[in-house]
Amino acid sequence: MNRINDYLDLNLLRVFFAIWDLRSLTAAGERLGLTQPAISHALRRLRDRFGDPLFVRVANRMLPTDAAVRLHEPLDQAFELLNRTLQSGIVFDPRVTERTFRVAMSDIAEVYLMPRLVTELSRIAPFIRVHIVPLVPDSVANSMRSGEIDLAIGAVNVSDKDIASIDILKDRYICMVRANHPVAKSRLTRSSFSKLRFFFTRTTSTVYQLAEQWLANEAIRPQIAVRGHFTAAPEIVRHSDLAAIFPRMLALDLHRARDFQLLDLPFELPPMEVKVHSHTRFANDTGIRWMCQTSAAILSRPADSPRAKTDVRRCY
Numbered sequence: 001m002n003r004i005n006d007y008l009d010l011n012l013l014r015v016f017f018a019i020w021d022l023r024s025l026t027a028a029g030e031r032l033g034l035t036q037p038a039i040s041h042a043l044r045r046l047r048d049r050f051g052d053p054l055f056v057r058v059a060n061r062m063l064p065t066d067a068a069v070r071l072h073e074p075l076d077q078a079f080e081l082l083n084r085t086l087q088s089g090i091v092f093d094p095r096v097t098e099r100t101f102r103v104a105m106s107d108i109a110e111v112y113l114m115p116r117l118v119t120e121l122s123r124i125a126p127f128i129r130v131h132i133v134p135l136v137p138d139s140v141a142n143s144m145r146s147g148e149i150d151l152a153i154g155a156v157n158v159s160d161k162d163i164a165s166i167d168i169l170k171d172r173y174i175c176m177v178r179a180n181h182p183v184a185k186s187r188l189t190r191s192s193f194s195k196l197r198f199f200f201t202r203t204t205s206t207v208y209q210l211a212e213q214w215l216a217n218e219a220i221r222p223q224i225a226v227r228g229h230f231t232a233a234p235e236i237v238r239h240s241d242l243a244a245i246f247p248r249m250l251a252l253d254l255h256r257a258r259d260f261q262l263l264d265l266p267f268e269l270p271p272m273e274v275k276v277h278s279h280t281r282f283a284n285d286t287g288i289r290w291m292c293q294t295s296a297a298i299l300s301r302p303a304d305s306p307r308a309k310t311d312v313r314r315c316y
Helices: 010-022 025-032 036-050 066-087 107-112 114-124 140-145 190-194 206-217 230-238 248-257 286-299
Strands: 055-058 061-064 100-105 129-134 151-154 163-171 173-178 197-202 223-229 244-247 260-263 272-279
Touching: 010 025, 010 036, 010 066, 025 036, 061 066, 100 107, 100 140, 100 286, 107 114, 107 151, 107 230, 107 248, 114 129, 114 286, 140 151, 140 272, 151 286, 163 248, 163 286, 173 206, 173 230, 173 248, 197 230, 197 244, 223 230, 230 244, 230 260, 244 248, 248 260, 272 286
Parallel strands: 100 129, 100 151, 197 223
Antiparallel strands: 055 061, 151 272, 163 272, 173 244, 173 260
16 A cells, blocks of 8 residues: 555665665665664565555665656655754754764774774763764765764775865874794895785775785785784784784884884885765764864874863864
8 A cells, every 4th residue: 555645754764775775685784783674674664655666676686666766866855955954053062962973983993093082072072972883985975975874984985076074194004013023123025025924904994905906916925824803913913923914003002012013015005094074965964063073183183192172162
């Protein structure tokens, strides 16, 4: 039955846009934090609401029907208008807000930047809540556009023209080995690099993926002995002859105990450009604007500099 005059649950719109973007119920559920049965139930409600299947399975993809294609643009425009209306006239005061901000972070940013960010936010916005989710480069722009996340922090290329970005810092990758490693006291050459065995980390960094591509394209390939999570790399390198390609700033922070030797790579990689990203659709949201500007102000300061108090009044 087509219940066209019934109230449309706005959460169903998020489901519609997620399936539209990802062409998969499973991926849509993962993006929205919903189970497969919950996504399927939401799709049934949408189908009942509009009297059309909306998405049909072709091979392994959920493709939109003609009705879904016709609905997408007006629903998208209505969703944007609703967001702007809700944002207008809302007073945001970081000193008393209990708002939850959904922040996508790369794994490297979560390890290196999140402790600094949360420590400072707890001082200037004591009741704020921050929900960290993984930064997925291929879908981060759409996730911000749909309001599933409020902002993203990390070294990721976001080419969408509707994404606003604030520079935080630039970093580069180096080779990290234990302090008394056989190669520790000499400059790393292509020859010596090719003889190393590596702990290679799973990370979303596009620059890091270029490093892996370089390894794969070399005639004499260095051996990737172990693959694992980014946070495990320091302990494994500290207690073995394995090397790791690691962000320089984070490596310097870990090197305070002089457990490692940090060597320049024998090949060039683009710099890591860490930024705070948000979507222009929510430019009128004073809370998101404050969170972006405040995060950039906190994280652009050197990690070892004396903490300068953030003026909350200047950020919104």
